[in-house]
Amino acid sequence: MRLAARVVWTLGAISASLFVAVPDGAAAVVGKQRVLAALVSYGPRPYARADVTAAFQQADAFFRRSSFGRLSLSTTVTPWLNGGLAEPSCGASAERMFAPLRSVSTSAGFAPADYDRIIYLVAGPDCGFHGIEGGNEVMIVTQPDAHLLVHELGHTFGLPHAGASSVCATYCVTQEQGDLFSPMGIGFTDFSGYEKEQLGWIPRQPRVTRAGQYVVETLGGTLARQAVVITAPEGEYWFEQRPALATPALIVRLVQPDTFSRAFIAPSTMLLAPIRSGHPTITAGQTFRIAGEFSVTVRRAARVPLRLRVSLAATLH
C-alpha cells in the first residue's frame, strides 16, 4: 500500500527487448482459495472478529463477481491470538517478520501450510503502513476492510499496483497506485481486463493486427471480447468498457510487458486524459490517437457493447 510517484518512459523510448520469461506471479489464480486470517494481538484488540469475517465476505463477493465465478475465498478467521511480548519489527526482513506470526498461529492450531494464502491481522505495532506482503503471506496492521483485503490478496496473486497518468507525451508521469477502477489502484470497482487475463479469469483477449471494426463487451458479455489490445512499440494498449457506469465509454491502459519484477507481473498505467484533461474516458464519436502508430474511434452508439474503429499505421501491421 505504498503511494509514490515515479517516471516511466513510454512513447519514444523504443529500445526495449521483449523478454519471453514470465514472472513468478503470472500463473492463473482460479478455484477456491483457502485463506487463513490470523488475528494476532500484542496487547490491544481494537476490532471484533465478526467485523473481519464480514469484510472477508465482501471481499469474496468482489472476487466472485470480478472473476466471473472463477475464484472464491474460503476463509478461516481465528479468534484473537496472544502474540506474546515481542512485537514483530516493521523494518525486519519478510522472513523475520512472518516467522513469529507463523509460530503463534501454529501453536493455536492453525497451521499456515494448510492454506493457500495467510493474512496476519496484527494489532500493536505502529508500522507507518497498512499492509505488507511476501509470497503468499500478508501482514496487515490496521483494521481491514474489503478493499484492503482484495488489494493485499491481489499482491499475493502476483499483481502490482495499478498506476495512472494524466501526463503521457514523450514520457508518462505515473501515480503508482492511481488507477480509478482497479482495487490494485485507488478504485474498488473491478479488476482490469489485463489483470483478469493474467489471472486466467478471461481468455486471451484479441490482439489487433489489422485495421477494422471491433466490439468491446460490458461486464458479463462475451468473455473473449472484454478488451481490445493494440501492441505498439512502447507497449500494449488495453481498451475496455468503463466499469459500473450507465453511460457507455471506453477507458485505456498501457502495459509495458518487459517491466515485470520477480514478484509481480508488469504494471498497467491507466491514461487519465486520453482525449482531454479531466476526462478519463473516450466516448462515442471521439478518437484516441497515438501519432504515427494508430487511432481508435468509438463509433456513435446509443447502447453497449461499444463498437470501435481501429486504424493502424503501416509499422503496426
Ligand SMILES: [Zn+2]
Ligand atoms: Zn499495495
